[in-house]
Amino acid sequence: MRQAVRLALRARGRTSPNPLVGCVIVREGRVLATGWHKQAGGDHGEVAALRKLGMRAPRATVYVTLEPHNFHGRTPPCTDRLIEAKVARVVVGMKDPNARVDGGGIKQLRRAGIEVTVGVLEAECRAINRPYVKWTAQKRPFVTLKAAVTLDGRLAARGGDARWVSGELSRIEAHRMRDVADAILVGANTVRLDNPALTTRLASGRGRDPKRVILDGRLTVPPEAKALPGALVITTRDSDPARARRLEKRGAEIVRLPGRRGQVDLTALLDELGRRDILTLLVEGGGQVHGEFLAAGLADELALFVAPKLIGAGGVPLIGVEGPAKMADAWRLSAVSTKRLGDDILVVGDVLRSD
Numbered sequence: 001m002r003q004a005v006r007l008a009l010r011a012r013g014r015t016s017p018n019p020l021v022g023c024v025i026v027r028e029g030r031v032l033a034t035g036w037h038k039q040a041g042g043d044h045g046e047v048a049a050l051r052k053l054g055m056r057a058p059r060a061t062v063y064v065t066l067e068p069h070n071f072h073g074r075t076p077p078c079t080d081r082l083i084e085a086k087v088a089r090v091v092v093g094m095k096d097p098n099a100r101v102d103g104g105g106i107k108q109l110r111r112a113g114i115e116v117t118v119g120v121l122e123a124e125c126r127a128i129n130r131p132y133v134k135w136t137a138q139k140r141p142f143v144t145l146k147a148a149v150t151l152d153g154r155l156a157a158r159g160g161d162a163r164w165v166s167g168e169l170s171r172i173e174a175h176r177m178r179d180v181a182d183a184i185l186v187g188a189n190t191v192r193l194d195n196p197a198l199t200t201r202l203a204s205g206r207g208r209d210p211k212r213v214i215l216d217g218r219l220t221v222p223p224e225a226k227a228l229p230g231a232l233v234i235t236t237r238d239s240d241p242a243r244a245r246r247l248e249k250r251g252a253e254i255v256r257l258p259g260r261r262g263q264v265d266l267t268a269l270l271d272e273l274g275r276r277d278i279l280t281l282l283v284e285g286g287g288q289v290h291g292e293f294l295a296a297g298l299a300d301e302l303a304l305f306v307a308p309k310l311i312g313a314g315g316v317p318l319i320g321v322e323g324p325a326k327m328a329d330a331w332r333l334s335a336v337s338t339k340r341l342g343d344d345i346l347v348v349g350d351v352l353r354s355d
């Protein structure tokens with residue numbers, strides 16, 4: 001199963017709205033074939049592995065990270081293919097939370113006389129599919145707030161200069177994060193001040209650009225902004241139509257959502273992105289946007305590149321909204337991990353909900 005998890009991860013960022021699935025087929029202690037789900041619409045993990053065996057695997061044991069599906073979707077049911085292949089046993093990492101499966105695949109296999117074991121390395125299998133699990137339940141993307149900060153928690157110097165806060169290794173890692181995100185979001189000020197391209201630039205040249213999303217309540221980003229072509233510009237229902245047309249001419253799609261006082265309601269934004277099959281959203285700032293996501297309880301994870309620098313008062317704060325009055329009410333992280341990247345430290349943790 002550990003190998004199946006590793007295989008599944010090869011397709012990170014490529015399968016939405018589908019889950020990551022890896023599969024290893026074994027007989028008498030020998031691996032016969034492996035496979036993984038490479039992209040939505042393509043073979044599921046089990047079928048990718050079975051295909052290498054001519055769709056026949058009599059008496060074999062199939063290790064698969066997620067319950068095989070039993071309905072006709074974009075591809076025929078994997079359960080039917082396993083039954084036809086005459087496998088003896090299926091070991092499942094986790095049940096598929098999709099209401100159309102939800103244990104039905106396991107039941108069908110058992111009815112066909114196949115031995116099924118469920119919950120092997122379940123925590124690992126669940127961990128690789130957190131965005132899928134969240135989207136399946138809430139139809140909203142998994143939200144990661146990502147930023148580079150100085151030791152005193154600043155995103156940029158006084159006046160907004162942020163090139164660069166972190167070191168080269170951190171910036172390479174940040175592009176890896178973009179490569180596996182379905183969408184990336186920034187606030188209008190970041191576009192105005194930094195004019196970022198918001199593309200994925202990996203040394204291999206094989207990076208995939210996430211969908212660009214710009215939060216711009218008053219439509220003030222300049223039409224020549226590098227990030228605009230192909231971007232979603234999220235604005236309120238009453239923002240200026242003439243400005244909207246100028247941005248549309250540059251290839252942006254204007255999305256008007258409900259909100260108040262020029263501020264789009266972020267839950268409506270996540271619902272909209274979920275409808276567009278976006279399972280992972282990387283929020284790249286700036287401070288006001290990070291603060292709004294935290295304050296609204298809509299951030300799932302924080303990834304902070306901390307650089308050994310100090311910029312002092314006047315620098316742009318990581319969290320640009322007022323915080324709680326008591327330390328006891330601070331926003332907290334759990335399941336924290338750290339990684340050294342040159343002189344920087346990457347801190348990643350789950351944002352704990354206050355409710």
Ligand SMILES: NC(=O)c1ccc[n+]([C@@H]2O[C@H](COP(=O)([O-])OP(=O)(O)OC[C@H]3O[C@@H](n4cnc5c(N)ncnc54)[C@H](OP(=O)(O)O)[C@@H]3O)[C@@H](O)[C@H]2O)c1
Pocket residue numbers: 146147148149154155156159160161162165186187188189190191193194215216217218219220234235259262263264265266284285286287288289290292316320
């Ligand atoms: N170190 C890093 O990792 C990093 C990353 C990103 C940015 N930065 C730095 O951060 C600074 C910018 O941060 P910032 O806090 O000033 O601004 P920001 O968060 O980038 O953008 C704030 C603006 O976004 C729009 N916006 C925010 N929430 C909205 C909502 N709910 N609905 C509609 N529009 C919304 C508003 O535009 P309107 O007021 O026009 O409506 C708001 O003024 C820059 O200096 C940049 O260099 C650093």
